[in-house]
Amino acid sequence: MPPRIQPPSKAIASILRCRRPLRNQRQYATAAAITPAASHEQMTGGSPAISRFPATQPPSYKPPEFRKSQLLRQYASVLRSTPLMLIFQHNNLKSTEWIGIRRELSLALKKVDQARVAAGFPPENLADAIKLQTIQTGIFSSALRIVEYYKPEKQPQADPNGDGLTHVLSKAAHEAVSATKKVHPLAPLLSGPLVLLTFPTVSPQHLKAALSILAPSAPQFPPPTRRASPGWHDPGVQAGIQKLLLLGARVEGNVFDVEGTKWVGSIEGGLEGLRGQLVAMLQSIGAGVTNTLESAGKNLYFTVESRRTMLEDEAKGGSSEGSKKESKAE
Known part of the structure; x- marks a missing residue:
């Protein structure tokens, strides 16, 4: 089995030196992205609670992620x-x-x-x-x-x-x-x-x-x-x-x-x-109301007509009796 090739110590040291600045730069960039927003809220006295949330997800009384x-x-x-x-x-x-x-x-x-x-x-x-x-x-x-x-x-x-x-x-x-x-x-x-x-x-x-x-x-x-x-x-x-x-x-x-x-x-x-049953029911109710009103009017008309006929007959009967009495007196 061939022996493994060990990397030289100088190469390892160079890799570590190259990685450290990248990690530090990433941390600094994150801090730089957060610090201005915090300082802006401190300078302006803070923004309203609703404005810090998107319009599609307003704040809730209970955690919405549950x-x-x-x-x-x-x-x-x-x-x-x-x-x-x-x-x-x-x-x-x-x-x-x-x-x-x-x-x-x-x-x-x-x-x-x-x-x-x-x-x-x-x-x-x-x-x-x-x-x-x-x-x-x-x-x-x-x-x-x-x-x-x-x-x-x-x-x-x-x-x-x-x-x-x-x-x-x-x-x-x-x-x-x-x-x-x-x-x-x-x-x-x-x-x-x-x-x-x-x-x-x-x-x-x-x-x-x-x-x-x-x-x-x-x-x-x-x-x-x-x-x-x-x-x-x-x-x-x-x-x-x-x-x-x-x-x-x-x-x-x-x-x-x-x-x-x-x-x-x-x-x-x-x-x-x-809907058809409802329309038929409404039509039947309307027809019933119409018949009721018409029947009341017809009954009133017939009552008045019968009374008028009776008065006319009485008037005719009274006039005929008066004429008979006058003819007898002569």
């Missing part, structure tokens, strides 16, 4: 932008079961989109925007209270000397929610492991398809047949569906129980059918 803070922002955004959401309780679902349930749900929702396009409606592709996701129950409850009870445009700031921020993670939102004693109607359902099914719009047809997959109940929401959806009858998917329990729904800010949720999903023809 996962809980980001989940709070996400849940608040979902609550404000989602008009329809279903709440399920899940019990130790496996990853394979989640995959099968999401697959069958996506297939069923895409069939609804295709049926609407075949019926002449414009393509919307709502199936891609409908999401099934698990949530942290406690953080979701806090986000729900902030969205429902914290109205910065209607209530004054808790601290008059505050920073003026009103976003979800601000100190004002935290104090407003912590001071409230109101209990949201959805609070009794927020217990245990939960999963949300969110819809970008209120679509009874998509809701009916989702209930037929996740919580089937005949005759309104029958499960798919084996020929139409063979994957839904797989043992893994069936085991996962048995671990899901429908608790309720939140529709346009209103809380619905299981029966109310099924009523929304059972609306025939979707929102278009509901």
